[in-house]
Amino acid sequence: MAWKTLDDMDLAGKVVLTRVDINVPVDDGAVTDATRITRIKPTVDAIIAAGGTVVLLAHFGRPKGKVVPEMSLEITRQTLVDELGHPVAFATDCVGEVAAEALENLQDGAILLLENTRFHPGEEANDPDFAKQLAALGDIFCNDAFSAAHRAHASTEGIAHLLPSCAGRLMEAELKALDKALSTPDRPVVAVVGGAKVSTKLDLLTNLIEKVDTIVIGGGMANTFLAAQGHDVGKSLCEHDLAETARAVIAKAKDLGCEILLPTDVVVAREFKAGAENEVVPADQCPSDAMILDAGPDAVAAIVERFRKARTLVWNGPLGAFEIAPFNKATDAAAAAAAELSRGGKLISVAGGGDTVAALNGSGAAKDFTYVSTAGGAFLEWMEGKTLPGVAVLTQG
Known part of the structure; x- marks a missing residue:
C-alpha cells in the first residue's frame, strides 16, 4: 500500500x-x-x-x-x-x-x-x-x-x-478491504446496487460497469429500469424521466461485457404497510393499481446463482422495501446466501451504506460478510471511483 x-x-x-x-x-x-x-x-x-x-x-x-x-x-x-x-x-x-x-x-x-x-x-x-x-x-x-x-x-x-x-x-482495514474488492479483485465480481432512485446512483453504476462482471439492480431502481424496457410498473416508485438514462446504462454495460441483472418476477401489493396482502407476478405483469415492493423468488434464485459463480461481491443498497415485512424477503435471502458463501471461504463480500448495513444487520447476515463498512458517504464515493481527500493525502510524501 x-x-x-x-x-x-x-x-x-x-x-x-x-x-x-x-x-x-x-x-x-x-x-x-x-x-x-x-x-x-x-x-x-x-x-x-x-x-x-x-x-x-x-x-x-x-x-x-x-x-x-x-x-x-x-x-x-x-x-x-x-x-x-x-x-x-x-x-x-x-x-x-x-x-x-x-x-x-x-x-x-x-x-x-x-x-x-x-x-x-x-x-x-x-x-x-x-x-x-x-x-x-x-x-x-x-x-x-x-x-x-x-x-x-x-x-x-x-x-x-x-x-x-x-x-x-x-x-x-477499510482500505485493504475496499482495495481487495474493486481495485485488485478475484473474479468474477458481482455488484448489488439497490435503493430508491437511479438518480442518486448514476455515478456508481457508471464506475461499476467498467469494473465488475455482473450488476444486480434492485429496489426502486429496478422499477425505473423495468419501465425503461416498456414494462408497466403500476403505482411503483419509479423515475420515468430517467428511462433514456437507464437504457444508456444497459447499452454501455452490453458494450463492455457487464451483465445487468434485473428481476424476472416481483412482489406486488396495493398497500405499503407491514403484512400487506401481496402476490408474486412476472416483472412485466405488474397490475396497474399495484406497486412493486420486492424482488420475487425466481429473481432471488438468479441472484444467488451469480453469487455462487462469483469470487467477489460488492453490495450497496437493498433489493426491496426491507424495512417492512414481508418485503424484506429478497434482501434477507440473498444476504443469507452471500453470508454462507463468505463463511465457507468461497466469496469475498464487502458491503456498505446506511440502508445496506441496516438490512444486513436485520437479516443477521452482516457478521459473516468479509467486511461491512459503516462509512456511508465515503463508501459510496469510493465505489463511484472518486478520490477521497483524507485518503489521498496519506499517500503523499
Missing part, C-alpha cells in the same frame, strides 16, 4: 493526534449505539502499547462553525471510558491554550478528547491556519476516520500536510 500505517511510525513518547469518527447516536443525553467508539479501540490500544499519547480529534453533528452546547463531544466521554478501558480527559476546545493546557496536565495512560472540531469555521473550510493550530498540539497525525475521508476538512486533510501521517487500524 502507498499509505503508511501505525506500524511504520515511531510512536514512543509522541503525541498522536488521532482523527476518529465518534459521531454516535444520542438520546436523552446518553449514547445509544457505541459501535463507532468500539471500532477505534484497536488504534487506541496500538498507540498506547507503543508508548504514544492519544489525543482524539472528532466532529459531532453539524454546528456549522459555531459553538452549539448540545453538540459537545463531552457527551461521549463516559462511553469512551467504558469501551476503550482507559481514563479519558476532556478539553473544552480543540485548539489554543485550553487544549494545550489539557494535554500538559494529562495523566499517564489517559486519553485526551478534544472538543468538536466543527465548532470552528476553519474546520469545514479546511483553513490552513486552523490546521496549523491543530497540528501544534501533536507530533504525529493518525487518521482512523475513513467515514470522514471524503471531506477535505482541516482535521482530515489539512493537518496531514503538516505532520508525519498514517492510517489507523480501522482506516487500514
Whole structure:
C-alpha cells in the first residue's frame, strides 16, 4: 500500500493526534449505539502499547462553525471510558491554550478528547491556519476516520500536510478491504446496487460497469429500469424521466461485457404497510393499481446463482422495501446466501451504506460478510471511483 500505517511510525513518547469518527447516536443525553467508539479501540490500544499519547480529534453533528452546547463531544466521554478501558480527559476546545493546557496536565495512560472540531469555521473550510493550530498540539497525525475521508476538512486533510501521517487500524482495514474488492479483485465480481432512485446512483453504476462482471439492480431502481424496457410498473416508485438514462446504462454495460441483472418476477401489493396482502407476478405483469415492493423468488434464485459463480461481491443498497415485512424477503435471502458463501471461504463480500448495513444487520447476515463498512458517504464515493481527500493525502510524501 502507498499509505503508511501505525506500524511504520515511531510512536514512543509522541503525541498522536488521532482523527476518529465518534459521531454516535444520542438520546436523552446518553449514547445509544457505541459501535463507532468500539471500532477505534484497536488504534487506541496500538498507540498506547507503543508508548504514544492519544489525543482524539472528532466532529459531532453539524454546528456549522459555531459553538452549539448540545453538540459537545463531552457527551461521549463516559462511553469512551467504558469501551476503550482507559481514563479519558476532556478539553473544552480543540485548539489554543485550553487544549494545550489539557494535554500538559494529562495523566499517564489517559486519553485526551478534544472538543468538536466543527465548532470552528476553519474546520469545514479546511483553513490552513486552523490546521496549523491543530497540528501544534501533536507530533504525529493518525487518521482512523475513513467515514470522514471524503471531506477535505482541516482535521482530515489539512493537518496531514503538516505532520508525519498514517492510517489507523480501522482506516487500514477499510482500505485493504475496499482495495481487495474493486481495485485488485478475484473474479468474477458481482455488484448489488439497490435503493430508491437511479438518480442518486448514476455515478456508481457508471464506475461499476467498467469494473465488475455482473450488476444486480434492485429496489426502486429496478422499477425505473423495468419501465425503461416498456414494462408497466403500476403505482411503483419509479423515475420515468430517467428511462433514456437507464437504457444508456444497459447499452454501455452490453458494450463492455457487464451483465445487468434485473428481476424476472416481483412482489406486488396495493398497500405499503407491514403484512400487506401481496402476490408474486412476472416483472412485466405488474397490475396497474399495484406497486412493486420486492424482488420475487425466481429473481432471488438468479441472484444467488451469480453469487455462487462469483469470487467477489460488492453490495450497496437493498433489493426491496426491507424495512417492512414481508418485503424484506429478497434482501434477507440473498444476504443469507452471500453470508454462507463468505463463511465457507468461497466469496469475498464487502458491503456498505446506511440502508445496506441496516438490512444486513436485520437479516443477521452482516457478521459473516468479509467486511461491512459503516462509512456511508465515503463508501459510496469510493465505489463511484472518486478520490477521497483524507485518503489521498496519506499517500503523499
